[in-house]
Amino acid sequence: xxxxxxxxxxxxxxxxxxxxxxxxxxxxxxxxxxxxxxxxxxxxxxxxxxxxxxxxxxxxxxxxxxxxxxxxxxxxxxxxxxxxxxxxxxxxxxxxxxxxxxxxxxxxxxxxxxxxxxxxxxxxxxxxxxxxxxxxxxxxxxxxxxxxxxxxxxxxxxxxxxxxxxxxxxxxxxxxxxxxxxxxxxxxxxxxxx
Amino acid sequence: xxxxxxxxxxxxxxxxxxxxxxxxxxxxxxxxxxxxxxxxxxxxxxxxxxxxxxxxxxxxxxxxxxxxxxxxxxxxxxxxxxxxxxxxxxxxxxxxxxxxxxxxxxxxxx
Numbered sequence: 001x002x003x004x005x006x007x008x009x010x011x012x013x014x015x016x017x018x019x020x021x022x023x024x025x026x027x028x029x030x031x032x033x034x035x036x037x038x039x040x041x042x043x044x045x046x047x048x049x050x051x052x053x054x055x056x057x058x059x060x061x062x063x064x065x066x067x068x069x070x071x072x073x074x075x076x077x078x079x080x081x082x083x084x085x086x087x088x089x090x091x092x093x094x095x096x097x098x099x100x101x102x103x104x105x106x107x108x109x110x111x112x113x114x115x116x117x118x119x120x121x122x123x124x125x126x127x128x129x130x131x132x133x134x135x136x137x138x139x140x141x142x143x144x145x146x147x148x149x150x151x152x153x154x155x156x157x158x159x160x161x162x163x164x165x166x167x168x169x170x171x172x173x174x175x176x177x178x179x180x181x182x183x184x185x186x187x188x189x190x191x192x193x194x
Numbered sequence: 195x196x197x198x199x200x201x202x203x204x205x206x207x208x209x210x211x212x213x214x215x216x217x218x219x220x221x222x223x224x225x226x227x228x229x230x231x232x233x234x235x236x237x238x239x240x241x242x243x244x245x246x247x248x249x250x251x252x253x254x255x256x257x258x259x260x261x262x263x264x265x266x267x268x269x270x271x272x273x274x275x276x277x278x279x280x281x282x283x284x285x286x287x288x289x290x291x292x293x294x295x296x297x298x299x300x301x302x303x304x
Contacts, residue, residue, distance in 0.1 A: 018241075020241040022267045022268065023220060023268065023270035026269060027219070027220035027269075029267065030261075031221055031237075033263045047236040047238045047239065048236070048241075050238070051236070051238035052238060
């Protein structure tokens with residue numbers, strides 16, 4: 001019996017929600033052991049995560065809305081504070097230097113996103129997985145759409161360092177939110193798991 | 195009207211449960227639907243439909259044993275309730291009445 005794709009299994013274990021997640025994991029593993037392909041396994045995992053997130057958020061609409069509002073208010077507040085701090089620090093010639101300001105903003109945003117992920121997860125501990133995932137999908141969806149739009153229409157030739165940090169921030173954005181929400185914790189593998 | 199609450203996919207699952215009897219859990223249910231309808235079924239959508247049916251009181255579930263080939267995860271078995279069986283029969287009767295008297299469907303025309 002070949003072992004199941006470990007990354008896919010990890011994703012389902014951490015991002016799958018609802019009371020049936022263990023049964024679904026077992027069913028997918030059983031069918032994989034009977035000869036299904038790795039692509040089939042991945043398809044099942046992605047579908048199961050998406051369906052369980054939508055189902056849990058739909059079953060707890062009020063709490064899910066509360067988590068979304070909390071997350072977006074947090075984003076707005078962090079954006080405001082970031083601009084305020086930027087204006088206050090603009091007197092400093094150090095802060096005006098690209099090589100300090102750009103990593104500084106990137107770090108500020110990553111820490112803010114971590115904190116926002118934590119606050120979203122605090123709305124309801126037992127449903128933190130679907131709520132944090134929902135907020136991650138919504139915020140990354142907006143951020144990446146804006147990123148693609150900005151790349152296409154606004155960004156001329158600029159500092160490569162600026163592009164590097166901009167891309168780094170956009171790619172690490174979901175990781176920061178998920179880590180803040182406590183979804184990236186590693187669990188010790190149970191005995192008997194393939 | 196109770197039948198209105200059962201979707202096409204939910205009805206397929208209920209019929210699969212009747213066919214499978216005691217051995218109805220995620221894998222045989224999805225395989226049964228795949229075999230009869232010749233289309234791929236996502237296990238996630240099977241469980242989502244089963245959860246809805248359980249909330250409606252049409253099925254009940256119980257946990258089974260965990261095996262190494264399942265990565266140590268237990269099976270969840272599903273059984274039709276009396277209400278579920280009655281709803282399936284009523285849906286069948288309603289569909290039979292709707293079919294009755296229809297001209298044969300062929301070549302994309304009714």
